Amino acid sequence: MPILSDNYVKSAVLPAGRDELIIRDSKLSGFALRLRRKADGKSSSKTWLVFQELPMRDGKRKRRKIIIGDFSVFPAEKAKAEALAILQAIEKGDDPAAAKAVKKAQPPFEDLVDDFETSHIATKKPETRKDYRARIRRNILPYFKGKRVADITGEMVRDFFRRKRSNPTDANRSLAVLSVMMGRAIELGWRKDNPCIGIKKNTETARDDWLDERDLPQFVKALAEIEGDCGDLIRFLTVSGWRV
Numbered sequence: 001m002p003i004l005s006d007n008y009v010k011s012a013v014l015p016a017g018r019d020e021l022i023i024r025d026s027k028l029s030g031f032a033l034r035l036r037r038k039a040d041g042k043s044s045s046k047t048w049l050v051f052q053e054l055p056m057r058d059g060k061r062k063r064r065k066i067i068i069g070d071f072s073v074f075p076a077e078k079a080k081a082e083a084l085a086i087l088q089a090i091e092k093g094d095d096p097a098a099a100k101a102v103k104k105a106q107p108p109f110e111d112l113v114d115d116f117e118t119s120h121i122a123t124k125k126p127e128t129r130k131d132y133r134a135r136i137r138r139n140i141l142p143y144f145k146g147k148r149v150a151d152i153t154g155e156m157v158r159d160f161f162r163r164k165r166s167n168p169t170d171a172n173r174s175l176a177v178l179s180v181m182m183g184r185a186i187e188l189g190w191r192k193d194n195p196c197i198g199i200k201k202n203t204e205t206a207r208d209d210w211l212d213e214r215d216l217p218q219f220v221k222a223l224a225e226i227e228g229d230c231g232d233l234i235r236f237l238t239v240s241g242w243r244v
Contacts, residue, residue, distance in 0.1 A: 001026035004033050006076045014044050022049070031083040033071070038187075046071035047189045048079040050086045070188040072119070073111050107190055109144040109152070115188065116181050132177055139164060139174040140181075149185045154195040161199055168202030175199060 002008050004025040014021055014035050025031040034047045048068035053061045068074060068082050113136060121132045143160045144152060157178065164171035179196035186194060223235055 003027055004031065004076055004080075009033060009046055009071050009076060012046065025080075028080060028083060028087070030087050031080060045187065045189075048074055048083065050083045052087075052090050067189045069107050069190060070115070072115055073107055073188070106148045106150045109141070109147050109149055112149050112181055112185055112188075112190070113141060116184055120180065120184060131173075135170075135174045135177050139170070140178055149190045152182075152191070152195055154198065157195045158199055165202065169204050172201045172204060175201065 001024050004023065012023065012033070012035060014037055019037045021035045023033045023035070025033075030051050032049045032051060034049050035044045036047070037044050047070055050066040050068060052064040052066060066086060068079050068086075071079075074082065116136075117133075121129050124132065140160075143163070144156075147156075157175070160178075161171055161175055164174060175196060179194060182191070182194040182196055185191045223231075223238060226234060
């Protein structure tokens with residue numbers, strides 16, 4: 001078994017034909033790394049785990065898996081420190097302490113924002129990057145800052161959504177961005193569900209309008225009466241279909 005260092009994890013790859021691989025640390029018993037193939041079939045996630053052996057009534061032992069977090073957020077030494085805290089709590093037989101240690105290991109929302117910047121936003125076109133960053137900075141981060149990703153509930157998201165009802169379109173777009181972020185959190189193993197699912201979006205006012213056979217004669221008449229350069233420009237755009 002290897003020593004799970006940053007250099008080792010960076011170079012670790014799944015063997016051909018394998019969708020998952022557990023690599024245990026040679027020094028800290030119970031501490032491990034999970035490689036799991038992503039949906040694209042090419043890359044793999046790298047997640048830190050702690051395994052706990054639980055005694056059963058029949059004398060056998062059951063193994064419980066505790067997720068620490070993704071390698072992109074937890075470097076090896078930080079993950080080992082979290083694992084050690086969990087294992088020490090388990091060794092004492094103090095379940096509340098173990099639960100507290102697990103809770104401490106769960107990343108805050110700010111860590112998700114940092115990961116989302118590199119894993120998702122950075123891959124988008126400039127205008128999309130600008131839009132995502134603005135909604136996160138202006139709407140999403142101020143509400144969820146300081147909360148742990150695993151603790152965010154559907155009721156929290158609904159409250160966040162209600163507070164933005166003065167601007168229905170902005171609220172819808174912000175909810176969509178948050179939903180993608182929660183999907184990334186599931187991929188990282190930071191939570192099991194998406195709390196944004198099931199929330200009904202606001203009805204938006206259409207920005208475009210179309211002329212039908214009733215409107216067209218009045219439009220043509222008004223267009224002919226416009227004088228000056230402005231009228232010429234509007235008539236040119238109408239005929240050519242150019243967009244400005």
